[in-house]
Structures are given as structure tokens and as C-alpha cells.
Amino acid sequence: MTPANPLPKLTLVLGGARSGKSRHAEALVEAQAAPWVYVATAQAFDTEMEARIAEHRARRPEGWITRDAPLELPEAVIAGPAGAPILVDCLTLWVTNLILAQRDVAAAGEALLAACRAVPGPVVLVSNEVGLGIVPDNALARRFRDEAGRLHQRLASEADSVLFMVAGLPMRVK
Amino acid sequence: MTPANPLPKLTLVLGGARSGKSRHAEALVEAQAAPWVYVATAQAFDTEMEARIAEHRARRPEGWITRDAPLELPEAVIAGPAGAPILVDCLTLWVTNLILAQRDVAAAGEALLAACRAVPGPVVLVSNEVGLGIVPDNALARRFRDEAGRLHQRLASEADSVLFMVAGLPMRVK
Amino acid sequence: MTPANPLPKLTLVLGGARSGKSRHAEALVEAQAAPWVYVATAQAFDTEMEARIAEHRARRPEGWITRDAPLELPEAVIAGPAGAPILVDCLTLWVTNLILAQRDVAAAGEALLAACRAVPGPVVLVSNEVGLGIVPDNALARRFRDEAGRLHQRLASEADSVLFMVAGLPMRVK
Structure with missing residues (x-):
């Protein structure tokens, strides 16, 4: 059965x-x-953080296959089942994990894009917009903000749909 | 006399x-x-804070009935005069006051919605969007941000009009 | 030759x-x-900061005339060549510099607007939106945020085009 609102190949959902x-x-x-x-x-x-994760998990109905990927996100995206819609939540935590593990965030972003293209089904990426406050005091927070912002730009340039969430409501950016 | 641009029942004005x-x-x-x-x-x-309050007050012309409601906002909304348009400014300070007074923010939000529905005139709610910066260091700021964000989502789902202000200009979200 | 997409007189590009x-x-x-x-x-x-400036500079192709104006921005805007499109990047740093030099930010903003009107070519102003996070702890950051926000509102009211950038994509505000 074709769903009423088929998802485009790649959707990026940003918001605070x-x-x-x-x-x-x-x-x-x-x-x-x-x-x-x-x-x-x-x-x-x-x-x-445990409480937040538990709250998110409790909200999701049956039908979800859950997979943890603090670092190896591209591998988790291509792990199947083939054609199933994929939700990645969220990229900001992934960027944090990559920085703490001293990985190259830009290269990881390209690997994620390649994985999204390789799977047959639609992919929805969720990420926090964190660049709209005062410049953070500490250098690690600034680096995180820069890496996240650059990743968002790269993914948005390739995405078919980009949404900016305000108070639970989507604003269409692309 | 019917105004040129009648307000819908409930308007939410968000912004930085x-x-x-x-x-x-x-x-x-x-x-x-x-x-x-x-x-x-x-x-x-x-x-x-006194200076900010005085600046806001000095800007408002004759014709305004001003009421202070740091905590008992629903009561202030329904206090009349019946049919008069109501402006609540702002919800973020109310959330702060509720948290400091150890009140249940979600329950207070429902009481506010009920009050908005109970009055015959239009209501405009103003609130600060505070969730688009780096995650705050301290737990109280994170809790405030979470409570404010949840309240915004709940009110936005019921509002007839939701605006996101950028540089003094409204972007229509709903 | 008339360009395919002529710029309006004054464009304000905001974003995180x-x-x-x-x-x-x-x-x-x-x-x-x-x-x-x-x-x-x-x-x-x-x-x-040196690294950020160098990165921006390296990205720009031949054809740009670069001028530094940490404080005397209006003078730099009207310095010519007459009719050339002008890019100012960015107003948030200018506001910081003005505050540190104890200048009147509102008066400087009016002088900038007058300079933008005085030149025959189009002007594009870039600035950071910094007011969408938690209220900053220190008074100087709050003052900076207020001054920047007021300047954005003033410029946006006069601008022909106002854009809010999200992940590299422009949302039209005006």
C-alpha cells in the first residue's frame, strides 16, 4: 500500500x-x-539523559526497530531491513560523540550522506539548531557549534526537504 | 465598530x-x-528588570488596563472587562515564576488555556523562544528551557495563529 | 550588463x-x-578569530575590494567605488566594537542607514541572530544582545529584503 504522504528520499528536521x-x-x-x-x-x-531517552522510547508505538549508534551511524543506517523508512535522532548528539572520540566530523558527514543515498527507503534526520544564542564561553562548545552548523549546511544542501520546527510546528525551509 | 483586522481567538507570538x-x-x-x-x-x-518594565510601560498608550500576574495568570485573564482584547506579556517570565514557586507548569498551562477559552474576546500570548542556543550548563536553566518549550508546543497546538518574530518582523508559523 | 537578479537597495541577512x-x-x-x-x-x-577571518578571506574570489572597518563603518560604506555593490560582514562584531569603544550604538546605526541610502549601489548587511538562547549570565552579554536586537529591528524596518538563514538556506522574512 502506498502511504498518503510518501516521504522524499532525505528529510532534515531542525529546531531548538x-x-x-x-x-x-x-x-x-x-x-x-x-x-x-x-x-x-x-x-x-x-x-x-537516561530519563530523556526513556521518555522518547516510551512514546514510540510498536512497529519500530530500535538501533543504538553513538558513533557508527552510517553502518546503522544501511543495516536494513531494505526499504524501511529510517529515523536518525539526533545528529547533534552524534557530533558530540564524534568530537569526544576525536573523529573527523566532516568525513563522517560524507559517510552518512553516502549511507542515506545507498538505502532504498526514505531517511529522516533530526538535529538541534544550537547557533542562535550568545557565543559560548568555552572553546569546546564553540567547536561543537561550528561542527554542527557545518554538518547541517552540508546535509541541507543535499536534502529534499528541510524543516525548521517552532513550538511543535514545521516551517518549510526547503 | 468592527476593527479592520479582527484578531483570531488565540494568538501566540514567539521570538528571541x-x-x-x-x-x-x-x-x-x-x-x-x-x-x-x-x-x-x-x-x-x-x-x-525595573528599567525594562518601565520602558515597556512607557511605550503603551492610554486605553490599556494593566494587571500584574506573576503567578495567577488564568485568574487575571478572566478578570474582564468582558470582551476586551487581552495581551499576556510574557509566558517565559511566568514559567520562571511558576518553577520558583514549585508549581506544576503543565497544569498551569492547561488552566491558562481554559481561561483563554472562557473569555469572549481575543487573547494574544507573548513568549521568548529560548531553546536555540547551546545546551545551558546548569540544570535549572535546562529545566526552564524544557518547561517553556513544552508549554509553547501545547499552546501552539491550540492557537489559531502562531508568529515567530525576526528583527521586528513576523514570520507566520500557523 | 544588467545582472539576472538585481539586488534591492538594502538587504539584511540574519542567522545563527x-x-x-x-x-x-x-x-x-x-x-x-x-x-x-x-x-x-x-x-x-x-x-x-584570526583563523576565522583567514577562512572567510580565502573563500572570496578575485573582484573583491576589501576594507577593514571595526568602528568607522558608515565611512567605509560611502568610500566607493561609486555604484559598486557593498557587503558588510558582520554587524554583530561592529556592535561589540562600538560597545567596547563606548560609542552610542543607536546613533551609529542611524549613521549606517544614512550611508546605505547615500551610496548609489546595493548594500547587503550580514548579522548574527543571538537572542534565541537562554538569558546570558553576565550583564555585558545581555547588553550586547539588546543592542544587537534593537539594531536588527531598526535596519529590518528600512530594508527592502530580510533573510533568516537556516542551515545555509534563506527563509524570506521580508
Whole structure:
């Protein structure tokens, strides 16, 4: 059965904290035929993060195949099942993990794009927009902000659809 | 007399600091027939805040009925006069006050929505978007950001009109 | 030769860090006939800033006349050549420099607007949106945020075109 609103090949959902990014992205994927693949980049370092992960997980209905990929995201994207819609949540945590592991973020971004192109189904990437506040005091936060911003630009240039979430509502950027 | 641009029942005006939210919301309300009700949530804790409050107050013309409601916002919304357009400025300070008073923000948000539905006139809610910078260092700021974001999503889902202000100009989100 | 997409008299390009503001603004100007005037407000206080300036400079092709104006921006805008498209990058650094030099930011903004009106060619102003995060801890950062926000509103009210950049893509605000 063809879904009412087929997803384009690559969708990028950007937005601030608690802007409804994950919920909107999940709704986009769940409008397609199951099964759906959920690739989680979060690593629980503390109880606050554990609670956030648990809250996200509890919200998702049956039909989701969940896969953890704090670092090896391209591999998780191509792991199948073939043709299943894929949701990656979220790229900002992935960038954090890459920086902490001293990986090349730009090269990893290209590998992610190649993986998105290699799979037959649609991919939805969720990421936090973090560059709209005052310049952070510490150099690591500035580096993270720069790497995330550059990755967003690169992915947005290749994406078929780019959404900017405000208060749970999508604004179409592309 | 029917105003040229009647306001919908519920309008949410979001934006960053100094994005022209208050000014735009005031203009929306002042385009309706007076009297207008101004519900202020600000509590002046220091001279910087006092100066901001005085600046906002000095800008407003005759015709405004001003009411302070740092915590009891739903009560202030339904206090009349019946049918008068109501401006609430701003929700972010209300959320701060609620957290400091150890109130349940989600329950308060539902009470606010009920009050907005109960009054016969239009309501314009102003709030700061605070989730688009780097993750804050301290847990209280993160909690505030989460509570504000969740409240925005809930109100936006019920609002007839949602605006995102950039440099004094409204972008229509809904 | 008339360019395919003539620029309006005054364009304001806003966006977060690494949102592709400079690149987009450069593309707008480079679509006009050369020579183009690049007015840089950056002052390199440290090696991180030096690296950013060098990266921006290396990206720009032949045809640009570069001028440094950490403070005397209006003078740099009217310095000619007459009719050449002008790119100012960026206003947020200019505001920082003005505050540190204890100049009146509002008066400087009016002088900038007058200079933009006085030149015969189009002007593109680039600036960082910094007001969408948590309220900064320190008073100087809050003052900077307020001054920048007020300047953006003033310029946007006079601009023919206002763009908000998200992940390298322009959203039209005006």
C-alpha cells in the first residue's frame, strides 16, 4: 500500500530544544508502512539523559526497530531491513560523540550522506539548531557549534526537504 | 465598530530577546477597539528588570488596563472587562515564576488555556523562544528551557495563529 | 550588463553561527557586476578569530575590494567605488566594537542607514541572530544582545529584503 504522504528520499528536521522535532519526525515516518527503523545516537552519561531517552522510547508505538549508534551511524543506517523508512535522532548528539572520540566530523558527514543515498527507503534526520544564542564561553562548545552548523549546511544542501520546527510546528525551509 | 483586522481567538507570538515581540503584539491588540487588557507577568527583582518594565510601560498608550500576574495568570485573564482584547506579556517570565514557586507548569498551562477559552474576546500570548542556543550548563536553566518549550508546543497546538518574530518582523508559523 | 537578479537597495541577512550567512550574502553580491566592496568589521583579538577571518578571506574570489572597518563603518560604506555593490560582514562584531569603544550604538546605526541610502549601489548587511538562547549570565552579554536586537529591528524596518538563514538556506522574512 502506498502511504498518503510518501516521504522524499532525505528529510532534515531542525529546531531548538523542546521544539517538537522528534515527535514531528516520528509522525512523518509512522505515516509510512511499517516496519520503521529508529537509529538512536544518544549515550546515557547521567540520570537526566537516561530519563530523556526513556521518555522518547516510551512514546514510540510498536512497529519500530530500535538501533543504538553513538558513533557508527552510517553502518546503522544501511543495516536494513531494505526499504524501511529510517529515523536518525539526533545528529547533534552524534557530533558530540564524534568530537569526544576525536573523529573527523566532516568525513563522517560524507559517510552518512553516502549511507542515506545507498538505502532504498526514505531517511529522516533530526538535529538541534544550537547557533542562535550568545557565543559560548568555552572553546569546546564553540567547536561543537561550528561542527554542527557545518554538518547541517552540508546535509541541507543535499536534502529534499528541510524543516525548521517552532513550538511543535514545521516551517518549510526547503 | 468592527476593527479592520479582527484578531483570531488565540494568538501566540514567539521570538528571541529584542525581536520586537511585545511591540508587535501590542500593535495587534491596539488595532482592536479599546479598552485593552495588559497582563504583566514580570516581577522586578533588580534595577535592570525595573528599567525594562518601565520602558515597556512607557511605550503603551492610554486605553490599556494593566494587571500584574506573576503567578495567577488564568485568574487575571478572566478578570474582564468582558470582551476586551487581552495581551499576556510574557509566558517565559511566568514559567520562571511558576518553577520558583514549585508549581506544576503543565497544569498551569492547561488552566491558562481554559481561561483563554472562557473569555469572549481575543487573547494574544507573548513568549521568548529560548531553546536555540547551546545546551545551558546548569540544570535549572535546562529545566526552564524544557518547561517553556513544552508549554509553547501545547499552546501552539491550540492557537489559531502562531508568529515567530525576526528583527521586528513576523514570520507566520500557523 | 544588467545582472539576472538585481539586488534591492538594502538587504539584511540574519542567522545563527555557521548558518551560511556570509556565503549566501557573498553569492548575492557576486551575482552583480564586479567590482564588489567587502567591508569587514572583524578585529582579530586571538588566533581563533584570526583563523576565522583567514577562512572567510580565502573563500572570496578575485573582484573583491576589501576594507577593514571595526568602528568607522558608515565611512567605509560611502568610500566607493561609486555604484559598486557593498557587503558588510558582520554587524554583530561592529556592535561589540562600538560597545567596547563606548560609542552610542543607536546613533551609529542611524549613521549606517544614512550611508546605505547615500551610496548609489546595493548594500547587503550580514548579522548574527543571538537572542534565541537562554538569558546570558553576565550583564555585558545581555547588553550586547539588546543592542544587537534593537539594531536588527531598526535596519529590518528600512530594508527592502530580510533573510533568516537556516542551515545555509534563506527563509524570506521580508
